Amino acid sequence: MAMTAVGIDLGTTMSVVSHMEDNVPKILDFDGKSTLPSVVNYSQGTPVVGRQAIYMVDADNTVFSVKRSMGTAARFFGKSAVEVSADILRHIKYVVRQKLGWEVEEAVITVPAHFSDLQRVATQQAAAIANINVLRLINEPTAAAIAFGLHERTNGVFAVYDFGGGTFDFSVLRLADGVFQVLATGGDNHLGGDDVDNEILNHNLRAAGLETNVMGENEKILGKLVAKILKEQLEDNAEVTRGCCLKRGELELRLSSEILEDIMEDFLERTFRISDQTLRNAGVSAKNLDGLVLVGGMTKLNLIQESLAAHFGTKIFHDINPEEAVAKGAAIYANSLLTRRSNTDRNSKNFAAAPLLIDVVPLSLGVETFGGGVDRIIHRNSPIPIMERREYTTYQNNQTGMEFHLVQGERPIADECRSLARFELGNIPPMPAGMARVIVEFSVNVDGLLGVKAWEKSADVTQFITVSPSSGLSGDEMASMLETAAANITADSLAASNIDIKVESERMMKFWETIVDKIPEEAKNIAKARMGQLKDLLEAEKYQDAVAVKNELERIFGQFLDEIISSRLSGENVKNIMAR
Amino acid sequence: MLLNTPMAMNYFEIFGIPASYNLDVSHLTEAYLQKQGRSHPDVGGGASDSEDSALLNVAYGTLLNPLKRAEYLLNLDGSDISATSSDDTAAKIFELREKWASLESRGERARFCGELRRRTSDLIDSLGKHEKNPEEFRKIFCELRYVDAFLEKVADGDDGGWY
Known part of the structure; x- marks a missing residue:
């Protein structure tokens, strides 16, 4: 069966999904919008993912920004970050099944260029648990460049400035006739629009003479939602205000161009430092760039576009949708991988037209040396795949084992780098100190994943190690989850989806009933009529028709939800409605 | 280090350019991209592709960087650096x-x-x-x-x- 190529931008705050239709990347619709908030609520037995999870305003049972915990030991209601991410991916599969009628089996998934090896492995594990075969992990700015390059059909050296909800990435690429060669990449995994929203909220609290820790977690969810709406509305106005409910009363949040400029100055400065360093590493000066491609929701702000034009002094491209470009690029590349896989004739037309991507290692990889230093074996910005070897020797007579500590990062001290794994090479034949010849081989594959081999030359003892998150999921846990996932393949399939449709539709109906009177008159009338229709279709067990109506209702309500939720509903209400 | 390549073939020979410190970088890159277009795992699928592609990347990275290129030339010369x-x-x-x-x-x-x-x-x-x-x-x-x-x-x- 011909597979449909899918690209998934599994973002910190928002996820976006794209698939190829007649060689054009289409964006999957969630509640009438192109993004799925990467938010999961666990109060209902089955995970509630996306906007509904935000609207429940239930901080005690909700996971936000789980991506920031990938590759760590953090637990959320007993679940690892990998499992929470898998729940988001399962929801994506579910929506695709409902809206498009097929199963996502394989996908290209994007990660921030600056993700470490552990974070990449964790992302792959999440996909495996959700029964998705990862065709390739590709870096977000590179994926955006693919969407951009194919759109513009141009050659040259470009930089991608990717300022998203949770992370900032900056990559320099050469585009040459369908080959996307990354020259250098840099970034910060804790720098995004979410931090800006937080700062807007804190600024208002301080202005009101309140401490920034005065808000409870639920109030903070609403507060940040309001801050985000203000940020988006500022586009057309010099100043915007909006009420925000606190337990002790209403707080009016205010945002003016001056305030936002002030808040953004520090954030922008940080992105410029990373950008300048990355350009230096690429050996390219800003004035020699053929253009700067803007990606990520934050770059929609006029303020940012003006600052960037001033700082880089190069042509700014913002004609690709900054929120959709990453997922589209991923779908395009998934398509090219599938095309090549099914097309063994290298001289065929399809084969030659498919883009080729040559990415780089984002952070140097090495081993800890005697004394706590770092011997860098693969330097950052090395093109992948790559393989490098080093030779080490024993420092004691008759030493039969040697320990290696694998680290990742740019710091000269091992303790300040990210620790990836430790392993010991044993069975070294006894010989005088300095005589053993231990070879350590590092290889990074096209997914950016590290494999390490070590052996003693005379003894033929080869040890192969794949790095797995030293925290997070253990091998046993992972194995049992994969087993469960495999067993669920049929349960996940189309046959089971009628129950899903019924349960999901009924849950949504309850929710819509509580807000339908708060949307504008015209939309309200259509919505009410459709809700009646949906009810009848569910009773008649006409599930496929019901899905179409439910999708339309999602679109109708989608446009008003942020507004309604942030201004009128207190947290408790929504949660109780959903639970009823 | 040299995989699936005759030991006699040095990095310059792989790309078909003269063994000199003063090389034409755009020429090198052109040759590299052309070879990578045939060897990269994404266009191949054979088991050895990844190794060939990795060798091209190591060779390209070495010749592209002036310091590494100089060191490589000194090594080719047999100089004990x-x-x-x-x-x-x-x-x-x-x-x-x-x-x-x-x-x-x-x-x-x-x-x-x-x-x-x-x-x-x-x-x-x-x-x-x-x-x-x-x-x-x-x-x-x-x-x-x-x-x-x-x-x-x-x-x-x-x-x-x-x-």
Whole structure:
């Protein structure tokens, strides 16, 4: 069966999904919008993912920004970050099944260029648990460049400035006739629009003479939602205000161009430092760039576009949708991988037209040396795949084992780098100190994943190690989850989806009933009529028709939800409605 | 190191360019992309593709970087590079460290890094002018190597990634 190529931008705050239709990347619709908030609520037995999870305003049972915990030991209601991410991916599969009628089996998934090896492995594990075969992990700015390059059909050296909800990435690429060669990449995994929203909220609290820790977690969810709406509305106005409910009363949040400029100055400065360093590493000066491609929701702000034009002094491209470009690029590349896989004739037309991507290692990889230093074996910005070897020797007579500590990062001290794994090479034949010849081989594959081999030359003892998150999921846990996932393949399939449709539709109906009177008159009338229709279709067990109506209702309500939720509903209400 | 390639084939030969420090970078890149277009795992699928592709990446990375290219040429020549690090080098590294330690503000350190970066590009240029003079070439290479290593340790470590 011909597979449909899918690209998934599994973002910190928002996820976006794209698939190829007649060689054009289409964006999957969630509640009438192109993004799925990467938010999961666990109060209902089955995970509630996306906007509904935000609207429940239930901080005690909700996971936000789980991506920031990938590759760590953090637990959320007993679940690892990998499992929470898998729940988001399962929801994506579910929506695709409902809206498009097929199963996502394989996908290209994007990660921030600056993700470490552990974070990449964790992302792959999440996909495996959700029964998705990862065709390739590709870096977000590179994926955006693919969407951009194919759109513009141009050659040259470009930089991608990717300022998203949770992370900032900056990559320099050469585009040459369908080959996307990354020259250098840099970034910060804790720098995004979410931090800006937080700062807007804190600024208002301080202005009101309140401490920034005065808000409870639920109030903070609403507060940040309001801050985000203000940020988006500022586009057309010099100043915007909006009420925000606190337990002790209403707080009016205010945002003016001056305030936002002030808040953004520090954030922008940080992105410029990373950008300048990355350009230096690429050996390219800003004035020699053929253009700067803007990606990520934050770059929609006029303020940012003006600052960037001033700082880089190069042509700014913002004609690709900054929120959709990453997922589209991923779908395009998934398509090219599938095309090549099914097309063994290298001289065929399809084969030659498919883009080729040559990415780089984002952070140097090495081993800890005697004394706590770092011997860098693969330097950052090395093109992948790559393989490098080093030779080490024993420092004691008759030493039969040697320990290696694998680290990742740019710091000269091992303790300040990210620790990836430790392993010991044993069975070294006894010989005088300095005589053993231990070879350590590092290889990074096209997914950016590290494999390490070590052996003693005379003894033929080869040890192969794949790095797995030293925290997070253990091998046993992972194995049992994969087993469960495999067993669920049929349960996940189309046959089971009628129950899903019924349960999901009924849950949504309850929710819509509580807000339908708060949307504008015209939309309200259509919505009410459709809700009646949906009810009848569910009773008649006409599930496929019901899905179409439910999708339309999602679109109708989608446009008003942020507004309604942030201004009128207190947290408790929504949660109780959903639970009823 | 050389995989699936006749041992006699050096990095320059892989790309079909003359073994010289003064190479045409755009020519090298063109040859690299063309070869990668046939060897990359994404266009191949054979088990050995990844290894060929990795070799191309190592070779390209070596020749693209002036310092690594000079070192590779010296190795091809059979020069023992470690022997060329004289006592003079050790003293100069010590000097750099002393100077660095004496700098107090971020601005001063940034200026010093700027000076060293300019020195680096001067050295890279003069390597090209002295390719025919092995003695001088080695000398310049040694200075470039320690300045570069110093910059990598202090400057990049100072404002590089987030950990």
